[in-house]
Amino acid sequence: MIGILVMIAIVNPYMMLTTLFCGSFMYILTIIYLNTAQAIKRLEGVTRSPVFSHVSASMAGLFTVRACGAQDMLRAQFDDKQDVHTSAWYLTLVTNTAFSIYLSLFSALYVLIVAYTFLLMDDGTTKSGDVGLAISQGLILVNMVQHGIKMTTEVVSQMISVERVLQFTKLPQEAAGGPPAPRDWPQRARLVFKDLYLRYDREAEPVLKNLNIVIESGWKVGVVGRTGAGKSSLISALFRLAPIDGHVYIDDVDTGEIALKDLRSRISIIPQEPVLFSASLRYNLDPFDKYSDAEIWKALEQVELKQSVTSLSAEVEAGGANFSAGQRQLLCLARAALARNRLLVLDEATANVDPNTDALIQKSIRKHFADCTVLTVAHRLHTVADSDRVVVMEAGQIVECGHPHDLLQNENGYFAKMVNQLGSASEQSLREIAQKAYLQHIKYVDADDHAQ
Numbered sequence: 527m528i529g530i531l532v533m534i535a536i537v538n539p540y541m542m543l544t545t546l547f548c549g550s551f552m553y554i555l556t557i558i559y560l561n562t563a564q565a566i567k568r569l570e571g572v573t574r575s576p577v578f579s580h581v582s583a584s585m586a587g588l589f590t591v592r593a594c595g596a597q598d599m600l601r602a603q604f605d606d607k608q609d610v611h612t613s614a615w616y617l618t619l620v621t622n623t624a625f626s627i628y629l630s631l632f633s634a635l636y637v638l639i640v641a642y643t644f645l646l647m648d649d650g651t652t653k654s655g656d657v658g659l660a661i662s663q664g665l666i667l668v669n670m671v672q673h674g675i676k677m678t679t680e681v682v683s684q685m686i687s688v689e690r691v692l693q694f695t696k697l698p699q700e701a702a703g704g705p706p707a708p709r710d711w712p713q714r715a716r717l718v719f720k721d722l723y724l725r726y727d728r729e730a731e732p733v734l735k736n737l738n739i740v741i742e743s744g745w746k747v748g749v750v751g752r753t754g755a756g757k758s759s760l761i762s763a764l765f766r767l768a769p770i771d772g773h774v775y776i777d778d779v780d781t782g783e784i785a786l787k788d789l790r791s792r793i794s795i796i797p798q799e800p801v802l803f804s805a806s807l808r809y810n811l812d813p814f815d816k817y818s819d820a821e822i823w824k825a826l827e828q829v830e831l832k833q834s835v836t837s838l839s840a841e842v843e844a845g846g847a848n849f850s851a852g853q854r855q856l857l858c859l860a861r862a863a864l865a866r867n868r869l870l871v872l873d874e875a876t877a878n879v880d881p882n883t884d885a886l887i888q889k890s891i892r893k894h895f896a897d898c899t900v901l902t903v904a905h906r907l908h909t910v911a912d913s914d915r916v917v918v919m920e921a922g923q924i925v926e927c928g929h930p931h932d933l934l935q936n937e938n939g940y941f942a943k944m945v946n947q948l949g950s951a952s953e954q955s956l957r958e959i960a961q962k963a964y965l966q967h968i969k970y971v972d973a974d975d976h977a978q
């Protein structure tokens with residue numbers, strides 16, 4: 527470009543004025559266009575996300591949509607969102623085209639002035655070869671400038687996408703917590719909740735109110751209560767997923783004073799919806815490649831899945847679709863068995879499986895996690911009937927706590943009333959399970975006393 531400009535200046539020095547005039551106009555035009563293009567690009571990005579979310583939500587709930595015959599409703603919703611996005615996209619195309627037209631007009635004007643300057647200011651010495659050279663080079667110059675401006679504006683407006691990604695890096699981050707936890711912590715997994723309050727929002731009323739409870743090492747504790755009683759919030763407090771007031775101690779270590787990463791990696795949890803990746807079975811059980819094949823097979827054997835699995839390289843489909851709900855939970859249990867943490871939490875883990883699989887999972891836990899402290903949040907009361915303790919929650923508070931058999935003796939108690947509502951057959955079987963567990967518990971305590 528500089529070479530062409532020098533050549534034109536040698537042939538006709540007045541052309542520098544024209545170049546400066548047209549160049550300034552193109553510059554002003556570019557600045558105006560860039561501001562508009564960036565704003566529109568931002569708008570286009572914001573209106574595009576709802577289209578994608580709607581498509582992925584519709585795909586995820588395809589069976590429900592078809593079962594309810596809601597295709598037309600979803601299609602109409604999709605069209606609305608796409609219309610909004612198309613409006614923004616149309617604005618992008620229109621402004622881009624308008625900008626190109628104005629650029630072309632200025633380029634044509636420049637070549638026109640170059641040509642007419644030679645005509646009008648001819649003093650008889652201009653050579654026709656010079657004129658031809660200046661016009662042809664002028665045409666090349668304006669093409670270069672147009673292309674350069676278009677590419678620059680394209681890059682600057684595409685940078686809006688980078689800006690949107692960078693916004694995520696500025697989200698407020700969770701504090702990392704204190705120093706690393708001791709290496710072999712927790713050894714006993716004795717849990718103490720002391721004066722515990724939990725709020726999801728600093729301004730809101732506490733969801734957990736003044737919780738005080740000690741869970742001894744190795745106890746299997748069931749947490750029950752009505753919907754919204756705060757059972758899952760108790761788990762959130764344990765993992766420090768929400769800000770808490772008060773203290774949670776595990777083996778006398780305040781969980782608020784150690785690194786969050788350590789705290790969360792030392793507690794195993796089996797959630798209601800198991801998380802499985804579309805990868806090999808081995809990757810699903812041991813994503814960080816920490817254990818040998820023999821250890822993984824042993825864990826599968828412990829949860830009685832060894833027979834159902836042919837190879838560790840077998841593929842698990844997205845969300846574990848090629849496994850039954852119970853098997854998915856057992857895979858999570860195998861993961862917990864591999865991690866060998868002393869504290870295991872089950873958050874309504876067996877809500878979606880049939881009572882037999884529930885019993886199998888509970889049996890496996892009693893057998894292979896015998897030394898671990900296990901906290902089981904359950905809606906199905908039979909799941910926790912043979913626990914060492916049952917904690918009954920109501921409106922964010924612990925209203926009852928004790929051995930299920932003891933709690934059932936108090937007919938006006940919360941637990942006994944919940945059991946009453948099951949119907950006489952279920953109530954009878956639950957009472958029998960609790961009594962059997964109680965007798966075993968007594969036998970165990972007696973044997974322990976005798977040994978001492």
Ligand SMILES: Nc1ncnc2c1ncn2[C@@H]1O[C@H](COP(=O)(O)OP(=O)(O)OP(=O)(O)O)[C@@H](O)[C@H]1O
Binds near residue numbers: 726727751752760
């Ligand atoms: N992420 C959250 N943000 C704000 N409030 C929440 C949040 N999670 C739960 N809550 C509120 O906390 C209270 C207790 O909810 P929690 O999920 O602990 O109950 P739950 O006993 O586990 O219920 P469920 O048996 O239905 O799972 C409810 O009133 C709920 O509205």
